Amino acid sequence: MKVLTTDVLIIGAGLAGERAAIASAQAGLDVTMLSLVPPRRSHSAAAQGGMQASLGNSAKGKGDNPTVHWLDTVKGSDWGADQEVARIFADNAPIAMREMAHFGVPWNRVEGGPRDVYIKGKKTTIVEDDEKEGLITARDFGGTAKWRTCYTADGTGHTVLYAMDNLAVQLDITIHDRMEALSLIHEDGVCIGAIVRSLRDGELVAYMSKATAIATGGYGRLYGESTNAIINEGTGSWLALQTGLVPLGNMEAVQFHPTGIVPTDILVTEGCRGDGGLLLDVDEYRFMPEYEPEKQELASRDVVSRRMKQHILKGKGVQSSYGEHLWLDLRHLGEEHLTTKLREVYDICMFFIGVNPIKELIPVRPTQHYSMGGIRVNKDGHAYGMKGLFALGEVACWDMHGFNRLGGNSLAETVVAGMVVGNKISDYAKTAELNANVSLAEKFGKEQTDLIEHLLTNSGEEDVYALRDEIAELLKDHVHIFRTGEGLEKAVTGLKEILGRLKNVKVKAHAPGMNPELSQALRIEGMAKQAYIIAKGALLRTESRGAHTREDYPARDDKNWLNRTLASWKIGADEPEFKYEPVGQLDLPPGDRGYGGGQMIDMDLSLEEYNAKVDAEQKALGKHATSEPIGISLPKEAWREESPYKDAK
Numbered sequence: 096m097k098v099l100t101t102d103v104l105i106i107g108a109g110l111a112g113e114r115a116a117i118a119s120a121q122a123g124l125d126v127t128m129l130s131l132v133p134p135r136r137s138h139s140a141a142a143q144g145g146m147q148a149s150l151g152n153s154a155k156g157k158g159d160n161p162t163v164h165w166l167d168t169v170k171g172s173d174w175g176a177d178q179e180v181a182r183i184f185a186d187n188a189p190i191a192m193r194e195m196a197h198f199g200v201p202w203n204r205v206e207g208g209p210r211d212v213y214i215k216g217k218k219t220t221i222v223e224d225d226e227k228e229g230l231i232t233a234r235d236f237g238g239t240a241k242w243r244t245c246y247t248a249d250g251t252g253h254t255v256l257y258a259m260d261n262l263a264v265q266l267d268i269t270i271h272d273r274m275e276a277l278s279l280i281h282e283d284g285v286c287i288g289a290i291v292r293s294l295r296d297g298e299l300v301a302y303m304s305k306a307t308a309i310a311t312g313g314y315g316r317l318y319g320e321s322t323n324a325i326i327n328e329g330t331g332s333w334l335a336l337q338t339g340l341v342p343l344g345n346m347e348a349v350q351f352h353p354t355g356i357v358p359t360d361i362l363v364t365e366g367c368r369g370d371g372g373l374l375l376d377v378d379e380y381r382f383m384p385e386y387e388p389e390k391q392e393l394a395s396r397d398v399v400s401r402r403m404k405q406h407i408l409k410g411k412g413v414q415s416s417y418g419e420h421l422w423l424d425l426r427h428l429g430e431e432h433l434t435t436k437l438r439e440v441y442d443i444c445m446f447f448i449g450v451n452p453i454k455e456l457i458p459v460r461p462t463q464h465y466s467m468g469g470i471r472v473n474k475d476g477h478a479y480g481m482k483g484l485f486a487l488g489e490v491a492c493w494d495m496h497g498f499n500r501l502g503g504n505s506l507a508e509t510v511v512a513g514m515v516v517g518n519k520i521s522d523y524a525k526t527a528e529l530n531a532n533v534s535l536a537e538k539f540g541k542e543q544t545d546l547i548e549h550l551l552t553n554s555g556e557e558d559v560y561a562l563r564d565e566i567a568e569l570l571k572d573h574v575h576i577f578r579t580g581e582g583l584e585k586a587v588t589g590l591k592e593i594l595g596r597l598k599n600v601k602v603k604a605h606a607p608g609m610n611p612e613l614s615q616a617l618r619i620e621g622m623a624k625q626a627y628i629i630a631k632g633a634l635l636r637t638e639s640r641g642a643h644t645r646e647d648y649p650a651r652d653d654k655n656w657l658n659r660t661l662a663s664w665k666i667g668a669d670e671p672e673f674k675y676e677p678v679g680q681l682d683l684p685p686g687d688r689g690y691g692g693g694q695m696i697d698m699d700l701s702l703e704e705y706n707a708k709v710d711a712e713q714k715a716l717g718k719h720a721t722s723e724p725i726g727i728s729l730p731k732e733a734w735r736e737e738s739p740y741k742d743a744k
Contacts, residue, residue: 096299096300096301096536096537096540097298097299097300097301098300098301098303098531098533098536099127099300099301099302099303100302100303100304100529100531101125101126101127101269101302101303101304102119102124102125102126102304102305102306102524102529103116103119103124103125103126103127103304103305103306103307103308103520103521103524104127104129104288104289104302104304104306104307104308105119105126105127105128105129105308105310106128106129106276106289106307106308106309106310106311106331106334107128107129107130107137107309107310107311107312107331107488107490108128108129108130108134108137108270108272108310109134109137109138109139109256109310109311109312109488109509110137110139110252110255110256110259110488110506110509110510110513111139111310111487111488111489111508111509111510111512111513112128112130112137112308112310112311112487112488112513113128113134113256113259113260113262113263113513114259114509114510114512114513114514114517115308115310115485115487115512115513115516115517115520116128116263116268116517117259117262117263117266117268117513117517118513118514118517118518118520118521119517119520119521119524120263120266120267120268121266122518122521122525124521124524124525125269126268126269127268127269127270127271127302127304128263128268128269128270128271129271129272129274129276129289129291129302130270130271130272130273130274131272131273131274131275131294131311131326131330132272132273132326133272133273134256134260134263134270134272135256135257135260137256137312138312138323138324138326138327139252139255139256139312139506139509140252140253140256140257141252141253141322141324141362142251142252142253142505142506143249143250143251143252143362143364143366143439143440144234144236144244144246144249144251144364144365144366144369144502144503144506145233145234145236145244145245145246145247145251145366145503145506146188146191146192146195146244146245146246146251146255146503146506146507146510147164147188147236147239147243147244147245147501147502147503147504147507148164148188148189148191148192148243148245148507149161149163149164149185149188149189149241149243150189150192150230150231150233150243150245151241151243152205152227152230152231152232152233153205153223153227153232153233153242154221154222154223154224155212155221155233155235155241155242156233156241156242156243157224157241158241159240159241159242159243161182161185161186161188161189162185162733162734163240163241164185164188164239164241164243165178165181165182165184165185165734166240166683166734167238167239167240167501168181168184168185168495168496168501168504169181169497169683170238170683170688170689171238171395171496171497171499171500171501171504171688172495172496172497172498172499172500172641173397173497173498173499173640173641173651173688174497174640174651174653174657174678174683174685174686175345175348175467175494175496175497175498175499175640175641175659175678176494176495176496176497176678176679177474177493177494177495177497177678177679177680178678178679178680178681178682178683178729179474179679179680179725179726179728179729180474180493180494180495180679181495182728182729182730183474183495183511183515183728184495184504184507184508184511184512186728187511187514187515188507188511190514191507191510191511191514192231192245192507193231194510194514195255195258195510196231198258198259198261198262199258199261199262200247200254200255200258201247201254202231202232202245202246202247203231203232203245203246203247203248203436204228204229204230204231204232205223205224205227205228205229205230205231205232206223206228206232207223207224207225207226207227207228208222208223208225209221209222209223210222210223212370212371213370213371213427213428214235214371215384215391216371216373216381216384216391216392218427231245232245233245233246234246234366234369234370235369235370235393236365236366236369236393236501236502236503237365237368237369237390237392237393237394237395237396237399237501237502238390238393238394238395238396238398238501238502238690239393239501243503244366244369244502244503246366246436248435248436248437248438248439249364249366249367249436249437249438249439249440250438250439251506252506253439255506255510259510271291273293273294273295274291274292274293274294274300275291275292275294275330275614275617276289276290276291276330276331276334277289277290277291277292277299277543277617278290278334278337278539278542278543279307279334279335279337279338279481279484279539280301280303280535280536280539281338281340281481281484282530282532282535284340284480284481284482285481285482285483285530286307286478286481286482286483286484287303287304287307287483287530287532287535288301288302288303288304288307288536289301289302289307289334290536290539290540290542290543292543292617293608294608294609294614295608295609296607296608296609297547297606297607297608297609297610297613298608299540299543299544301533301536301537301539301540303529303530303531303532303536304524304529305483305523305524305527305528305529306483306485306520306521306523306524306527307483307484307485308476308484308485308486308487308516308520309331309332309334309335309470309484309485309486309487309490309491310331310486310487310488310490310491310513311330311331311332311334311488311490312324312326312327312331312488312489312490313327313329313465313466313469313489313490314327314328314329314332314466314468314469314622314625315327315463315464315465315466316328316329317329317566317567317570317622317625317626317629318349318463318567318570318571319564319567319568319570319571320355320360320462320463320567320571321360321462321463321464322352322355322360322361322362322462322463322464323463323464328618328621328622329618329621329622329625330618330621331469331470331486331490332468332469332470332490332621332625333618333620333621333622333624333625335470335478335481335484335486336621336624336625336663336664337621337664337666338480338481338666339663339664339665339666339668340480340481340663340717341470341471341478341479341480341481341484341663341717342471342479342480342661342662342663342674342716342717343468343469343470343471343492343625343628343661343662343663344468344469344470344471344492344494344659344660344661344662345467345468345469345492345494345497345498345632345659345660346466346468346469346625346628346629346632346660346662347468347574347628347629347630347632347633347636347643347660348466348467348468348496348497348498348499348641348642348643349463349465349466349467349468349574349629349642349643350396350397350463350464350465350466350467350499350500350642351396351397351400351461351462351463351464351575351576351642352365352396352400352461352462352463352464352465353365353368353374353396353399353400353403353459353461354367354368354423354457354459354461354462355459355460355461355462355464356443356444356447356448356457356458356459357415357417357418357420357448357458357459357460358415358417358418358448358458359447359448360462361443361447362462362464363423363440363443363444363457363459364437364439364440365396365502365503366436366437366440367423367425367437367440368392368393368423369393369502370428370432370436370437371427371428372392372423372424372425372428373392373423373424373427374392374399374403374421374422374423374424374459375421375422375423375424375456376406376411376412376413376421376422377411377412377413377414377421378411379422379424379456380411382402382406382411383399383402386402386405386406387399387402387690387691389689389690390689390690394690394691395499395501395688395690395691396464396499396500396501396502396642397498397499397641397642397644397691398690398691400461400576400642401576401577401644401691403421403460403461404461404576404577406421407419407420407421407460413458415458418460419460420458420459420460421458421459421460422456422457422458422459423456423457423458423459424456424457425437425440425452425453425457426452426453426454426455426456429453430453433452433453434453437452440452441453444457461576465489465500465505466489466490467492467494467496467497467498467499467500467641467642468492468629468660469486469489469490469491469492470486470490470491470492471492471494471659471661471717472485472486472487472491472492472493472516473713473718473719473721474493474721474723474725474728475516475519475719475721475722476491476493476512476515476516476519476520477519477523477719477721479661479716479717479718479719480663480717482719483523483527485516485519485520485523487509487512487513487516487517488508488509488512488513489505489509491512492659493508493512493516494659494678494679495508496508497640497641497678498640498641498642498643499641499642519722522722546617547607547613547617550600550601550602550613550616550617551602551605551607551613553599553600553601553602554601555598555599555600555601556599556601557596557597557599557600557601558600558601559600559602559612559615559616559619560612560615562593562596562597562600562619562623563615563619563622565589565593566590566593566622566623566626569585569586569589569590569593569626569630570586570626570629570630572585572586573585573586573630574586574629574630574633576642576644577644577646578633578643578644578645578646579645579646579647580634580637580645580647583630583631583633583634584634586630586634587627587630587631587634590623590626590627590630591627593623594623594624594627597619597620597623600616600619602616624664624671627671628662628664628671631662631671631673632660632662632673633645635660635673636656636660637652637655637656638650638651638652638655638656638696639651639693640652640656649693649694650693650694650695650696651685651693651694651695651696652696653685653695653696653697653698654696654697654698654699655696657677657678657685657698657705658675658676658677658678659675659676659677659678660673660675661673661674661675661676661716661717662674674716676712676713676716676718677705677708677709677712677713679709679713679725680706680709680725680726680729681702681705681706682702682729682730682731682732682734683734684702685697685698706726709725710725
């Protein structure tokens with residue numbers, strides 16, 4: 096088995112991975128990136144709407160600042176976020192956006208003077224400040240007090256990823272694509288690299304490093320109906336889980352985007368509703384103002400998805416051979432707007448479903464979109480339970496999103512975390528020793544060789560694709576927008592049964608190299624175990640918070656559930672272990688989000704009492720010490736002085 100060494104190993108070459116690699120390369124370190132696909136085919140390229148940052152350049156962004164952004168993020172998370180991490184993010188987002196411009200991202204810019212926009216369904220004229228002409232502009236997104244979503248038409252992920260990849264090439268960062276990490280190499284609680292399989296020829300390679308970072312994206316494809324790329328099957332979080340040492344955080348927190356196109360489930364960006372798009376029912380009636388009179392179509396994603404589902408259940412959905420759906424109406428925005436600022440949406444509608452959004456309604460329904468859960472890390476991005484292992488982007492539970500993330504925050508997170516965590520990775524690697532223990536690498540390599548041999552020669556009759564589809568069906572039926580104890584029990588039971596059948600998986604195609612069936616078989620245990628953790632975590636959490644909605648427990652319960660789920664799976668164990676930690680230091684006390692309605696059970700501790708226990712309890716659960724003391728990046732009660740919502744429209 097070939098053994099390669101590097102200072103920093105980045106697994107995943109989307110936006111988060113590339114930005115972290117750039118940080119390490121700029122620090123003078125040798126960096127190697129691994130990717131399932133060529134980097135420019137990473138799922139980051141599919142992101143459409145934009146990145147949130149409080150630049151305050153646009154007329155409707157006037158008065159914005161990081162505190163306002165932080166408030167929106169904490170409320171959007173339904174108080175499930177780590178408030179300090181949310182503050183680190185909000186403070187650094189404007190820096191990152193300007194940096195992206197320096198890297199070559201062609202942000203849409205302010206054009207001074209009057210222009211017509213749609214706000215709450217009504218055509219309105221706003222006047223852009225001539226002095227702001229040429230600065231980065233912003234569009235409206237859900238759950239925000241100000242317009243702060245920076246964008247490049249509706250192809251933001253595409254343009255930013257290409258700019259980032261250009262820089263990675265300029266910095267001569269080593270990139271090995273069509274490589275899939277199968278397991279981490281670790282000893283005595285320290286990560287020293289990964290065993291990786293070439294998708295071209297099946298060769299196993301050991302990459303040994305001072306620091307290893309996972310940036311592989313989310314686990315959306317555990318669900319059959321998802322806006323995610325087919326490669327997003329939770330491979331990165333499985334790498335961490337299978338160590339038996341690293342917990343996954345908040346896996347039950349799964350976001351459903353309101354507007355997945357029917358029947359393809361391709362995303363239609365929130366930018367459509369931010370630019371004035373309307374949701375209509377079977378009667379072409381605009382229903383959202385009845386549910387959310389203040390935010391309307393631009394409540395947070397969890398709320399809009401819930402309201403859409405509620406409306407369908409009332410018999411107001413459109414019947415189709417692909418199931419019930421609702422309509423997204425963009426016709427009033429006009430041809431020029433749709434073919435410029437929403438041109439990708441226009442093309443997707445035309446080429447994938449034959450709908451012309453200039454003249455026709457777009458069929459949409461809530462579709463799995465984002466994973467708030469992932470590898471639990473501290474504010475430096477350092478994984479709980481294992482030194483030298485980092486995670487960032489959607490694969491990580493950093494945790495600035497809590498139980499619901501705002502649109503535009505995740506794409507921004509990739510470059511902000513890439514910058515912030517990337518610097519922490521390089522700091523760690525500069526002082527770490529390279530442990531190139533070849534015999535240890537060979538041990539982990541042999542485990543994967545034996546597994547592959549078993550899958551290719553097994554006499555069992557289980558079809559891996561059938562098992563994958565069964566997992567997806569159980570999640571769709573029972574772990575979706577609305578959840579009940581009865582349904583979750585069925586999901587847990589069904590997934591437990593699937594876990595028992597995994598030993599009988601047989602790969603019919605025997606090619607050792609380019610073999611999609613073998614690749615799926617190598618992933619299926621991780622997919623099944625993560626699905627089980629999602630379902631069991633949702634069953635245990637007897638409250639409703641953000642995207643986790645229990646019909647049998649409708650209240651957000653801050654007394655008992657103001658915490659983060661941590662799930663680990665010990666090697667050889669039949670069941671995962673669930674523990675809970677405080678969400679982090681609290682500055683903004685739990686309260687009403689300002690949209691979504693719902694019941695609340697108040698916490699029974701003071702903020703001081705709650706905060707006093709955070710650090711010790713998190714350390715007991717595997718959190719590493721951070722480069723700064725806990726809470727130092729959280730300016731206490733800044734939100735009281737700024738009163739950012741007083742003039743919000």
